[in-house]
Each structure stands twice: as structure tokens, then as C-alpha cells.
Amino acid sequence: MGSFIRFLPLILVIALGVVLYRGLSLNPQDMPSALVGKTMPAFALKTLKDNGQVVTQVDLLGDIVLVNVWATWCPTCKYEHPYLVDIAKDPQVKLYGLNYKDDRAAAQQWLKNYDDPYVFSIFDEEGTLGLDLGVYGAPETFVIDHHGIIRKRFAGAIDTRVWRREFEPLIAQLVEEKNQGK
Template identity: 50%
Template sequence: MRKIFLFIPLLAFLAVGVFLFRGLFMDPTKLPSALIDKPMPEFSLPSLYEPEQMLTAVDLKGEVALLNVWATWCPTCLEEHGQLNKIAKEEGVTIYGLNYKDEPDKALSWLERYYDPYKLVVVDQAGSLGLDMGVYGAPETFILDRRGVIRYRHVGAVDEAVWQKLRSMMQQIEKEDV
């Protein structure tokens, strides 16, 4: 009977090994979201540009758009920022910003320095809207349809390859929304 107890550590080690080995083949950018095909959570948060103006989910309706979660403390946000500027300027895509757990003064300076691709920026200094949206961190980018429904979520930087995928999805959503 005591010999069986000798195998318990081996079995535990094998179980942990199988669990960790499975994780090697998972895509960290594919995080599930309970909000896909659901409206943006209701919120009332200040605008970065006009802090006395409160923005709501209604302000994000009307056109198929990207909602980009970003912050000045996020090095990957800076990495993707050039691509966002290109998307907004060259392709005319509407991008809304969600400045996440950041200081508004730093965010304004950052956008002045690196240029501003956003139609409007919601200040989520406490992270409450991000929490409601299931944001793990910055950057994350969501596709919103005309009704303000979240149709897709991308975790990580938007580079040219990711943009090609997002563009295709946005074009499909525009066809559906007609």
C-alpha cells in the first residue's frame, strides 16, 4: 500500500506537465469575450479633449469603427500608434480611443507628440469601463458596428497584418449593417 503513495508525486508532475504543455499551443491574443454581439456597456466618462463633457455609449454609435484601448504607460501602445495614425489618415477609418488607467495631462501630451488618430477619446482613469468590457490591459482593439454593438476583440498591437484582418471584418460588418 505504501508503494502506491510513492507514485503520487509522479502522477501530479505528469498532470501539471500535460497542463503546461497544452498552454504552449494556445494563442494569447484569442481571449474570450462575453460582450461579442452585445452593446457597449453603458458609461458616462469625461472626454479627454473637453473634460467637462461627459461621453456615453451613444457617442460611439453611427458608423462601423474601431475602439482602441491605450495608455501612455503602455510601450506596445506606442508601437501600434503609427499604424493607427495610418489607418485613420489614409483610409479614413473612425477610431475611438479609450485612455485606460492613465493621467489625462500625460495622454494629451502624448497625442500631441505622436499625433492623434482618434475621433474622440474617453478618459477611463479608474478603469471602470475597461473592467466592464473585460479589458486585460492595453492595447486592445474592438470593432463596433453602427449600433454600438461589439463585434470583435483583438488583444495586442495592431500591426499591418492585424489591420488587414480587421479591415476585412469591418467591410463585412458594413455590408451586413446596410
């Protein structure tokens, strides 16, 4: 029994190493979302630019929509932003922002400095909509079909490579479904 107790710390370190190695091998962009296949959660929040304008999930219906979660405190959002400006030029999708747990004035200045790709940005100062969406942090992007159903959640920055691999095939599928009246 005495020799087992001497090896117990070594066994615990090896077990912890195995658990940590497993965690490092996971892709954080593959985090599942319980909302994929379900409707956009109900919300009523003000827009970033106009403190008097309230928007709801109904304002996102009818088009293929990308909801991009962003914040001024997020360095990866700054990297992603020029790609979003290009994506916003695509007539097949509407790009909406979800300004997450941010300062209104700082976020408004950000969009003035770096160009505003969004139809509008929802101002989620307290993070309530982010919580309902299961947001872990920024940036994250949700693809919502023309019926208001969340079809994809992507955690991380979008760039040209990610757009082509992760989003273009789904957007093409959703455009085809919309054209067929599905």
C-alpha cells in the same frame, strides 16, 4: 502503497506540466468576449483632452467604429500607435481611444508627442468602462458596427499584417451591411 507515495510527486509534476503546456499553446488573442453580438455597455465618462466634455455610448453610434484601449504605461501601445495613425486615415471607420487606467497629463503629452489618431479618447482613469468591456490589458481593440453592436474584440497590437487578416474582411462586411441598410 509505499511505492505509490514515492511516485506521487512525479505524477503531480507530470500533471502540472501537461496543464502548463496546454496553457502555453493557447492564443491570447483568441480570448472570447461575452460582449460580441451585444450593444456597447452604457457609460458616461469625460474625454481625455477636455475634462468638461462627457461622452456616452450614444456618441459612438452611426458609424463603423474601432475603440482602441491604450495607455502610456503600455509598451505594446507605443509599437501599435503608428499603425493606428494610418488606420485613422481610412474614411470607412472612426477610431476612438479608451485611455485605460492612466494619468491624464501623461496621456495628453503622449498624444502630443506621437500624433493623435483618435476622434476623441475616453478617459477611463478608474477602469470602469474597461471592466464592463472585459478588458484584460492594453492594447485591445473592439469593432462596433453602425448599430452600436460589438462585432469583434482583439487583444494585442494591430500592425499591417494583423489589420489585413483580422480587421479588413470584417470592415468590408460591415460597410456592405451598412450600405444595404441592414
